[in-house]
């Protein structure tokens with residue numbers, strides 16, 4: 001970080017569109033995203049293979065978005081924009097993500113040998129699971145029952161009559177995923193039950209899950225092979241109870257997300273979360289100054305979210321005139337905390353090139369919201385709107401989705417459930433977010449994949465072999481990289497008809 005002070009001088013008062021990076025001698029033969037190391041720390045104990053985080057906004061991240069993000073190597077943070085007291089709804093989203101993929105399924109669905117086939121078929125249909133493990137009342141393995149075993153057989157018959165019994169099954173002790181895969185290949189089986197010494201069922205490994213893991217080598221998974229997911233909790237009201245339920249559901253990281261994280265409210269909330277949940281992975285934000293970042297680092301959080309007002313759905317700067325240009329904020333905060341606490345560059349990344357800048361100049365990872373707006377995986381209804389085409393004065397129906405800032409009137413109303421309350425003056429809520437319609441489009445997956453490809457190109461232009469090396473080079477010799485733009489150069493660079 002020897003050139004950190006110079007870098008700060010170069011970007012003071014700047015955001016992404018105010019600078020370009022000068023191309024360097026390239027050493028990469030291929031810009032292949034599968035080979036270029038993009039690993040970045042999200043927080044003290046969590047590393048992502050792709051440095052992308054989807055924003056905790058109620059029009060961006062719920063389970064479908066979080067699943068795509070984790071499968072592609074990033075992570076999604078489930079918003080807390082459910083109505084007050086509605087902790088269950090957020091918990092359910094976390095549970096859905098955690099149940100999407102498994103390495104070893106620790107609690108496979110089971111039936112008893114005495115159960116009727118009708119009962120077993122019902123269980124298969126309700127859960128979408130095609131094979132059940134048969135256990136006795138002490139949870140000891142006695143067999144397996146698959147869809148094939150129950151086809152065309154009267155439902156009044158017993159499970160024991162149709163199951164493959166224990167002695168004809170391949171069974172192992174509590175082994176890891178790699179060893180399980182070896183056993184399954186050797187025996188040409190699709191399911192492998194795991195038992196302890198006393199034959200109690202302790203897990204199930206399926207070929208389907210292993211194949212998925214193979215196909216997505218960069219996915220963000222926990223020790224059990226499940227996708228990782230984060231959730232926002234806020235700093236007031238039900239945040240402790242919410243945190244407790246989310247942790248129970250298997251959430252991997254909590255985010256205390258408030259507009260102004262350099263505050264007494266934040267210190268109080270972090271203190272109480274730490275007192276109750278010990279060193280559970282905790283990210284906090286947002287801040288935009290060196291002092292703010294140091295404040296959060298001193299509170300002992302595992303990650304710091306940086307960004308006051310750059311967000312696409314955000315009107316804080318318009319309504320208050322407070323904020324810090326995002327590029328300056330990132331450099332300032334990184335200089336303040338060094339490598340001690342990972343930084344999430346939150347907001348303002350509207351083109352892929354800005355992602356490279358955010359990650360080279362201070363962000364370990366980047367949080368994005370509006371870039372994903374309107375994609376298939378965002379929550380919310382698709383609404384058809386009439387759009388007047390300039391040529392020929394024709395009107396066409398175009399599908400739209402809503403993107404709204406979490407501090408917009410709409411989002412606040414939903415969160416506080418003030419729809420029917422008479423005495424709440426909505427103006428007094430002090431909205432700092434916008435609500436806009438965006439064209440509905442396809443999946444977020446290609447959006448992420450394109451971003452990653454472009455990030456690899458940026459690494460190549462920067463004369464580096466990995467994202468970490470690009471960062472190191474920019475911080476060591478910022479004057480070789482950073483070019484402040486004149487108005488004309490900015491137009492030439494970033495304005496296209």
Ligand code: XMP
Pocket residue numbers: 055056057259286307309310311312313314315316346347348349350367368369370371404405406407408432433434
């Ligand atoms: P982008 O630019 O990717 O930014 O859409 C996403 C981030 O914007 C922030 N955000 C808000 N900030 N008022 C604000 O001051 C709001 O209503 C609001 N909604 C979202 C948030 O940090 C998010 O991650």
